[in-house]
Amino acid sequence: MSGSTTTQNDAFGASTPGDAPEDTPVINAVGGDWDSVTDEATALHEERIVVNMGPQHPSTHGVLRLILELDGETVTEARAGIGYLHTGIEKNMEFRTWTQGVTFCTRMDYVMPLFNEAAYCLAVEKVLGITDQIPERANVIRVMMMELNRITSHLVALATGGMEMGATTVMTIGFRERERILRIFEMVTGLRMNNSYIRPGGVAQDIPAGCIDAIREMMPLLRKGIGELEALLNENPILKGRTVDVGYLDLTGCIALGVTGPVLRSTGYPHDLRKSEPYCGYETYDFDVPTADTCDAYGRLRIRLDEMYQSMRIVEQAVQRLDDTPGPVMVADKKIAWPAQLAVGSDGQGNSLDHIREIMGESMESLIHHFKLVTEGFRVPPGQAYAAVESPKGELGCHVVSTGGTRPYRAHFRDPSFNNLQAVAAMSEGGAVADVIVAVASIDPVMGGVDR
Amino acid sequence: MADNGNRRPDPDKGGSFKDLFAPVAGFGVTFATMFRKVQTEEYPEQKRPTQLRFHGRHQLNRHPDGLEKCVGCELCAWACPADAILVEGANNDDAAGERFSPGERYGRVYQINYLRCIFCGLCIEACPTRALTMTNEYELADDNRADLIFTKDQLLAPVLSGMLPAPHPMVEGMDERDYYLGKVTGATPAQQEWVERHDGDTTVDEPDTLPVEHQEAGQHAGEGRP
Numbered sequence: 001m002s003g004s005t006t007t008q009n010d011a012f013g014a015s016t017p018g019d020a021p022e023d024t025p026v027i028n029a030v031g032g033d034w035d036s037v038t039d040e041a042t043a044l045h046e047e048r049i050v051v052n053m054g055p056q057h058p059s060t061h062g063v064l065r066l067i068l069e070l071d072g073e074t075v076t077e078a079r080a081g082i083g084y085l086h087t088g089i090e091k092n093m094e095f096r097t098w099t100q101g102v103t104f105c106t107r108m109d110y111v112m113p114l115f116n117e118a119a120y121c122l123a124v125e126k127v128l129g130i131t132d133q134i135p136e137r138a139n140v141i142r143v144m145m146m147e148l149n150r151i152t153s154h155l156v157a158l159a160t161g162g163m164e165m166g167a168t169t170v171m172t173i174g175f176r177e178r179e180r181i182l183r184i185f186e187m188v189t190g191l192r193m194n195n196s197y198i199r200p201g202g203v204a205q206d207i208p209a210g211c212i213d214a215i216r217e218m219m220p221l222l223r224k225g226i227g228e229l230e231a232l233l234n235e236n237p238i239l240k241g242r243t244v245d246v247g248y249l250d251l252t253g254c255i256a257l258g259v260t261g262p263v264l265r266s267t268g269y270p271h272d273l274r275k276s277e278p279y280c281g282y283e284t285y286d287f288d289v290p291t292a293d294t295c296d297a298y299g300r301l302r303i304r305l306d307e308m309y310q311s312m313r314i315v316e317q318a319v320q321r322l323d324d325t326p327g328p329v330m331v332a333d334k335k336i337a338w339p340a341q342l343a344v345g346s347d348g349q350g351n352s353l354d355h356i357r358e359i360m361g362e363s364m365e366s367l368i369h370h371f372k373l374v375t376e377g378f379r380v381p382p383g384q385a386y387a388a389v390e391s392p393k394g395e396l397g398c399h400v401v402s403t404g405g406t407r408p409y410r411a412h413f414r415d416p417s418f419n420n421l422q423a424v425a426a427m428s429e430g431g432a433v434a435d436v437i438v439a440v441a442s443i444d445p446v447m448g449g450v451d452r
Numbered sequence: 453m454a455d456n457g458n459r460r461p462d463p464d465k466g467g468s469f470k471d472l473f474a475p476v477a478g479f480g481v482t483f484a485t486m487f488r489k490v491q492t493e494e495y496p497e498q499k500r501p502t503q504l505r506f507h508g509r510h511q512l513n514r515h516p517d518g519l520e521k522c523v524g525c526e527l528c529a530w531a532c533p534a535d536a537i538l539v540e541g542a543n544n545d546d547a548a549g550e551r552f553s554p555g556e557r558y559g560r561v562y563q564i565n566y567l568r569c570i571f572c573g574l575c576i577e578a579c580p581t582r583a584l585t586m587t588n589e590y591e592l593a594d595d596n597r598a599d600l601i602f603t604k605d606q607l608l609a610p611v612l613s614g615m616l617p618a619p620h621p622m623v624e625g626m627d628e629r630d631y632y633l634g635k636v637t638g639a640t641p642a643q644q645e646w647v648e649r650h651d652g653d654t655t656v657d658e659p660d661t662l663p664v665e666h667q668e669a670g671q672h673a674g675e676g677r678p
């Protein structure tokens with residue numbers, strides 16, 4: 001059976017009328033011998049070839065479809081096709097209480113769940129007007145978890161980026177180091193990913209006993225592992241050959257396209273929301289914003305490596321503060337605070353017996369609050385708010401609108417992967433096909449966040 | 453590139469000598485890795501224990517005397533963002549020998565649909581009686597849909613020593629509140645005797661073990677919520 005067919009009718013192509021002349025030949029490679037496909041293509045004597053790379057492709061960083069127009073090995077036009085991982089999270093959140101929303105939005109960009117939760121909760125707290133009432137300890141825990149999460153996200157960015165360029169050792173080291181942090185996440189939240197840990201008003205529960213020691217024990221190992229990644233990458237001639245001056249996008253381009261995060265900082269512009277619009281008390285931590293002035297994939301890689309060290313600096317400071325400042329981790333307002341007090345026993349994890357004694361045996365008022373908060377949730381006064389956090393990929397914003405009910409009227413996310421992805425065309429047109437992979441990897445889009 | 457003293461683990465070590473070998477430093481990492489312990493986890497031959505807080509399979513707990521803690525209040529079902537829980541409460545009836553929990557109500561039907569559950573843990577946070585907890589059991593894969601809807605008999609905690617399986621009356625002289633205040637420590641001889649007397653001939657309507665058609669329209673899907 002012949003593996004390819006030349007037809008006039010492109011079943012998989014774009015259906016935009018006038019996009020291509022009616023008689024454009026289409027070659028569908030559906031198995032068979034590749035030689036016969038190329039023979040057919042050569043026989044046409046066509047110079048302009050459009051190739052669909054993805055959505056099922058090992059090096060497009062997820063279910064991303066890249067529509068490349070090629071002239072030989074040179075990309076003359078590149079377009080990103082998205083939507084293959086659309087999950088309707090934003091819409092679903094309109095049918096859930098404000099607290100339940102956390103469990104949904106944490107699944108958007110699954111590599112940085114805690115940032116999704118933080119952006120959403122900060123926005124909700126802004127509409128509620130309780131931003132100042134969030135307990136200090138809750139903020140420190142949020143910062144610590146977010147910075148650990150930033151390291152895992154950058155590790156995945158380097159790991160998958162390395163794998164896409166054929167460097168499997170980078171991948172294995174990246175995931176090996178990430179595992180250390182995921183264990184901490186499991187210890188604190190009970191889940192390795194999609195944690196649903198940050199809640200409107202604070203965090204779900206305090207860090208467990210022994211957690212601080214575990215983090216302190218982990219940090220030197222992590223530092224060593226990231227050092228190994230650096231040794232593998234920083235001056236590696238092959239890597240530099242693949243990344244230096246590849247995926248070029250200067251400051252003007254970044255600003256015009258709304259690009260943020262490491263891509264923007266690789267142009268030398270030290271834009272970081274943790275510095276420019278601090279939240280969760282970031283202004284009280286000591287850290288630097290690494291930049292590069294190369295505007296290319298190599299600069300972004302170096303920035304990610306440097307940011308991991310900065311995140312470790314912040315984590316160390318946060319851990320110290322957690323040691324020094326005990327206290328509540330949820331707002332005091334009983335009309336908002338999620339009423340759970342979890343404890344682990346021989347029967348697993350559930351509400352602590354003390355809490356049970358209080359709500360079922362002693363305080364009718366507590367029981368009523370518990371019932372109301374669980375069944376209908378708290379009300380948020382009519383209004384809207386936008387809150388943004390500096391996620392590993394750039395500015396992650398959340399815009400919530402409330403009509404005064406117990407559920408959002410609308411919860412919209414500005415996901416940095418989505419905005420940054422439109423830079424693919426600017427970064428890869430004029431370059432080689434192989435450079436498209438590097439350009440996309442340097443943006444580090446996560447399709448769960450792009451499509452939501 | 454912005455640099456500072458804290459960036460590198462030991463910024464001064466190596467110096468220009470290190471720079472000279474930087475392009476091939478990766479080989480050092482590769483070489484050193486050969487002498488390291490392998491990080492691969494040998495699952496399923498060796499299972500790494502989870503952390504204590506790990507969100508695993510749910511469990512429906514019992515009071516120290518064996519009565520069920522679940523009061524059929526449905527708070528867990530309300531809290532569940534994935535609509536994975538189905539609860540149907542019923543009245544305890546001492547006269548008919550149908551007492552499963554202290555107090556007025558008990559959960560007659562209780563199902564968790566593990567095809568829907570996202571293990572967020574909101575249900576255990578919502579349960580006002582610690583009837584529902586999450587264990588660290590995570591091997592929940594199966595090859596068909598029906599078996600992943602866990603029914604009450606699968607979720608109920610085992611009967612430990614000192615407990616008597618429900619139904620049986622409450623501990624004499626205690627009321628519901630005493631159970632929550634922790635005054636009940638185990639089954640009493642009177643309860644023991646009651647169970648022996650009624651062994652095998654209780655007229656109890658056994659809780660359904662077959663999965664009830666889940667998610668009738670509007671039952672939990674957020675409709676009717678304020």
Ligand code: SF4
Nearest residue numbers: 532569570572573575
């Ligand atoms: S863990 Fe979450 S999804 Fe699963 S049953 Fe409980 S509330 Fe529902």
Ligand code: SF4
Nearest residue numbers: 522523525526528579
């Ligand atoms: S498990 Fe808990 S929340 Fe669910 S019905 Fe029973 S008592 Fe209520």
